[in-house]
Amino acid sequence: MTNKVVVLGSTNVDQFLTVERYAKPGETLHVEEAQKAYGGGKGANQAIATARLGAETTFISKVGTEGIADFMFKDFEAAGIDTSYVVETEQAHTGQAFITVDAQGQNTIYVYGGANMTIDEADVARAEQTIAEADFIVAQLEVPIPAITAAFKMARAHGVTTLLNPAPAKALPDELLQLIDIIVPNESEAETLSGVPVTDESSMRESTAYFHDLGIHTVLITLGEHGTFYSTDAGSEQLPAYPVKAVDTTAAGDTFIGALVSHLASDMSNLSDAIDYANKAGSLTVQRAGAQAAIPHASDID
Numbered sequence: 011m012t013n014k015v016v017v018l019g020s021t022n023v024d025q026f027l028t029v030e031r032y033a034k035p036g037e038t039l040h041v042e043e044a045q046k047a048y049g050g051g052k053g054a055n056q057a058i059a060t061a062r063l064g065a066e067t068t069f070i071s072k073v074g075t076e077g078i079a080d081f082m083f084k085d086f087e088a089a090g091i092d093t094s095y096v097v098e099t100e101q102a103h104t105g106q107a108f109i110t111v112d113a114q115g116q117n118t119i120y121v122y123g124g125a126n127m128t129i130d131e132a133d134v135a136r137a138e139q140t141i142a143e144a145d146f147i148v149a150q151l152e153v154p155i156p157a158i159t160a161a162f163k164m165a166r167a168h169g170v171t172t173l174l175n176p177a178p179a180k181a182l183p184d185e186l187l188q189l190i191d192i193i194v195p196n197e198s199e200a201e202t203l204s205g206v207p208v209t210d211e212s213s214m215r216e217s218t219a220y221f222h223d224l225g226i227h228t229v230l231i232t233l234g235e236h237g238t239f240y241s242t243d244a245g246s247e248q249l250p251a252y253p254v255k256a257v258d259t260t261a262a263g264d265t266f267i268g269a270l271v272s273h274l275a276s277d278m279s280n281l282s283d284a285i286d287y288a289n290k291a292g293s294l295t296v297q298r299a300g301a302q303a304a305i306p307h308a309s310d311i312d
């Protein structure tokens with residue numbers, strides 16, 4: 011059965027710099043490569059991954075009217091994403107991200123929220139019918155928390171499973187925490203939220219216990235090259251990553267989330283298989299440069 015997924019989140023135009031190493035404060039460095047205007051944004055990346063990996067996907071987002079994100083709509087269309095709820099606003103410019111990737115494939119990202127930060131409850135309310143018919147709703151933290159809370163409340167009212175990717179990590183209000191079914195932080199986000207540095211199995215258990223105590227039943231901590239640690243009421247397990255040479259880790263986490271919700275059964279009975287599939291998808295993304303450009307199709311994984 012094909013999953014129906016609604017992704018609420020950011021659309022950014024990504025500007026990439028490929029560097030040998032990061033500059034120190036006050037230092038000037040030459041860059042290896044400067045690329046412009048790549049499709050990005052955690053929301054848009056997760057919508058692309060969800061759709062390319064087989065789910066019927068609707069995206070809720072906002073862009074400015076200046077048209078700098080127009081090129082991305084071709085990719086949304088090619089992936090089969092319903093963009094009826096991706097709207098333009100005159101209140102702010104399209105979001106942008108400034109990304110540096112070093113020789114090890116690691117990145118640093120600075121994000122200008124722009125139009126993403128004007129998404130509100132009314133934007134979510136317009137999509138109520140679609141949310142009600144979904145299997146999963148997915149959000150990240152590059153859009154305002156009141157909009158996410160409204161969407162998750164609506165989802166709960168209709169029995170739709172909610173997934174939060176708390177990226178970039180920030181303190182979450184109780185009202186939102188109580189509406190989360192699945193949370194998927196990476197190690198550093200898990201540490202910021204739980205206060206537990208995630209270094210080994212016992213700290214992973216401690217960190218996931220923090221989320222369980224808040225009432226979140228399914229917790230997945232993504233660990234990059236070390237795979238994924240997951241914990242549910244039935245127990246916990248660490249599933250390994252696929253060993254590959256990373257050239258750019260941008261959007262690997264977004265790919266993981268899209269792959270997960272495109273493959274997860276509504277009763278989550280295949281959670282371990284869906285995580286393994288998502289680990290495979292993420293391992294393909296890190297072998298290619300860019301965000302949306304690097305996200306695989308189902309045929310790549312097959």
Ligand code: RIB
Pocket residue numbers: 020022023024049050051052055106107119121152260261263264301
């Ligand atoms: O997760 C990667 C994304 O984070 C980039 O595409 C960038 O836009 C930032 O939102």
